[in-house]
Ligand SMILES: CC(=O)SCCNC(=O)CCNC(=O)[C@H](O)C(C)(C)COP(=O)(O)OP(=O)(O)OC[C@H]1O[C@@H](n2cnc3c(N)ncnc32)[C@H](O)[C@@H]1OP(=O)(O)O
């Protein structure tokens with residue numbers, strides 16, 4: 001047996017949801033650049049779940065279904081109010097709340113396709129309500145109910161801030177949601193597929209995926225990028241700070257990728273948004289600092305910026321609290337996780353690789369009193 005550390009380059013499943021070929025990302029064959037420039041997040045959800053773009057009727061129906069499923073069971077709100085949110089990471093709260101939602105769904109363990117699709121709509125709808133409710137309760141405010149007629153992105157901001165967002169804010173969040181929605185067999189998606197390949201339920205699959213996304217080598221990187229930028233503080237400090245990190249063999253968050261070699265095609269969209277939004281809000285230093293870091297890492301390590309790098313300054317300039325960055329990633333990526341879970345069920349086989357054993361061989365057992 002030979003091992004491939006981190007399963008690099010191993011093709012573990014077939015999928016028709018998204019692809020990365022020659023550093024080009026597509027969702028069901030549609031280029032990410034076209035989707036980022038033109039589509040709503042609702043269109044992308046439909047695309048990932050149905051492998052085709054929706055007609056206007058189909059889109060309206062999905063938007064209505066999402067809206068009518070956004071309300072959370074009162075018990076989830078009570079639960080969020082029951083512990084000290086100042087000491088709890090929102091990703092931990094989200095992981096628990098999503099798992100808990102399964103307890104209020106009488107169909108949680110139903111395995112037929114229709115029930116699973118209903119669960120998909122319900123989870124996609126409720127995840128943004130959970131993140132917004134967490135943020136508001138933490139600030140000592142009441143959760144805000146979604147407003148009919150607003151898009152998914154607009155409703156998220158509305159539930160978060162309690163006021164209707166500006167068009168530019170909605171555009172930025174919509175684009176971020178489109179860009180983060182799916183990414184082939186990344187760690188959290190693989191986790192979801194491994195989980196449901198045991199024929200466990202959709203809530204378990206999504207709870208596992210959130211757990212994997214939380215880590216700093218994956219979705220958790222975006223929050224760390226902003227922590228790093230904040231510590232750097234001023235543009236002139238950027239290079240000495242990063243040089244020291246590299247000298248200490250520390251990883252620079254938001255840089256590098258397992259699959260992309262020339263660059264992450266999502267990063268340029270976020271970079272553009274970061275430039276525009278930081279300029280508009282008088283905070284250009286975050287963008288300028290990020291560009292310096294990106295260029296330095298490219299030159300010295302040959303590594304590209306990934307999706308997490310510029311999303312940090314985008315969310316920061318929208319006034320979003322830094323520990324909500326990864327939960328927002330989850331709000332988007334749940335669409336991809338759900339697509340992969342449904343695809344896994346359609347053509348399932350248990351996922352069970354092997355490990356090469358490198359421990360001691362055939363030791364003789366001694367009773368405890370002889371050790
Ligand atoms: C949505 C997402 O999940 S995108 C990724 C988000 N994660 C991050 O931004 C965290 C920072 N980046 C990383 O840790 C990595 O680049 C990963 C996890 C994304 C990919 O990792 P891998 O493909 O396993 O690469 P690996 O960690 O083996 O690194 C290979 C080499 O590049 C270096 N390297 C990789 N990323 C970085 C980085 N961000 N900063 C500095 N050095 C790096 C490693 O130190 C290693 O160097 P060495 O060979 O001299 O030891």
Ligand SMILES: O=C([O-])CC(=O)C(=O)O
Nearest residue numbers: 182183185186187258307
């Ligand atoms: O694909 C990966 O390994 C990580 C990533 O960029 C993502 O999940 O969006």
